[in-house]
Amino acid sequence: MPLSTKLNQPSKIAIIGNGVIGNLLAFRCHQLSYNYVVVTRDNQKIELDVSDIDNRQYRFHLPVGSLNSVAESDIIIIPIKAYQVADFIEQAHSYIKPWQTIVLLHNGMGTIERVRQQLPHNNLLAATTTYGAFKPQVDQLAIKGCGETQLGWIQCNVADHKVEIQNMLSALLPPSHWHTDILFPLWIKLAINAAINPLSALYKVKNGELAQAKYQIQIAAICDEITLIMQHLGFELESDRLINAVKQVIQQTRDNYSSMNRDLQAKRKTEINFINGYIVEQAARFNLPCPVNLALCREIRQREVST
CATH class of the missing domain: 1.10.1040.10 (N-(1-d-carboxylethyl)-l-norvaline Dehydrogenase; domain 2)
Known part of the structure; x- marks a missing residue:
């Protein structure tokens, strides 16, 4: 169901992968009470232990889903390795709807051009962050540094919901800065x-x-x-x-x-x-x-x- 028909219902975020930045985003979604799902290959339950920058400890269950969850989301954040992005889009292509917003969040450059070809009708954002974290174990996240996040639209067809989407994303890894030219x-x-x-x-x-x-x-x-x-x-x-x-x-x-x-x-x-x-x-x-x-x-x- 397109975001534009959902009225006051909260938008749902799909986070792709169980990597460091994906876990960091999931932790923030958990803190903000966002409606979200973590899409993994095996769809296995994950209980995540988090140590924040002040060494406070948290434990919570990640809401894990399969590719079907992608179709049910409004915003799809892709914080995986750059070389994995094109393959993911290809695998998930039949689940991705034209009205969904795609967010690329990874090291390096070169994926924007490919994704624009694969998904020419989708809203597309690019982002980069200086937050620091690592995973001592697959079910653990250690946050070592709070940084800043830079975001910008590559293509946008949702003028009515642009502010709503920006506000949601801005809260995830603050402080967030939006750019007219993210390049x-x-x-x-x-x-x-x-x-x-x-x-x-x-x-x-x-x-x-x-x-x-x-x-x-x-x-x-x-x-x-x-x-x-x-x-x-x-x-x-x-x-x-x-x-x-x-x-x-x-x-x-x-x-x-x-x-x-x-x-x-x-x-x-x-x-x-x-x-x-x-x-x-x-x-x-x-x-x-x-x-x-x-x-x-x-x-x-x-x-x-x-x-």
Whole structure:
């Protein structure tokens, strides 16, 4: 049933996957008393133990559902790995209705173009967050840092319910900031990920270790290459802004391991193709040099194969 026909009934949110950000969103939905469901592959019951930033402990049952739950939702949030997004949309395509709002929330870039092709009639949002959390066990969530969330519409056909949707999403991971052009903050976040993720993974260190002087030349070179691409895309900025953004996140997440660090450690596929790989692809569009990001791609891919 379309959101527009539901009058005062609360909108239902479907959260795809049982990952870190998915669990963080579920916890916030639980706190806010939102009507929500967590869509998993096996549809097994999950009792989640949560430790928040103040070390307060919570335990609650996640409302778990299958792909059928997607069809019953108004807002579908997809906080899974970037390389999983297209496959999920393909699997769930018959359950997704044209009036539903899709929210992409993951590291890296490159999925927006594919999803717009797969779901040309849906409302589409992109978001990125600097919240920090990890999962010690499959049924545990440890929240280590409260960050900020950036959101923006890619395509919107629900002017009547735009404010309602924005208000619901804004409350999930506050403070939330809405942008008329979400691509700029997505590129800023991409630069942060492009520096922290591969370096922390290759050198097997926590994020905070990257503040050491020996890493600064690489960080600056990564940001220089991204700055040149962004300037060709029409964004006005200097490399120093990206470098400072990277340094700020390194400090804020100094006790954390990056997702790419954890993926390599656990012998899982990384999102390198959607982070530094996407940067290399965009550089090729403009015939720009991109040797540092290209080298990082090759090194991470080689580690993936060797593990």
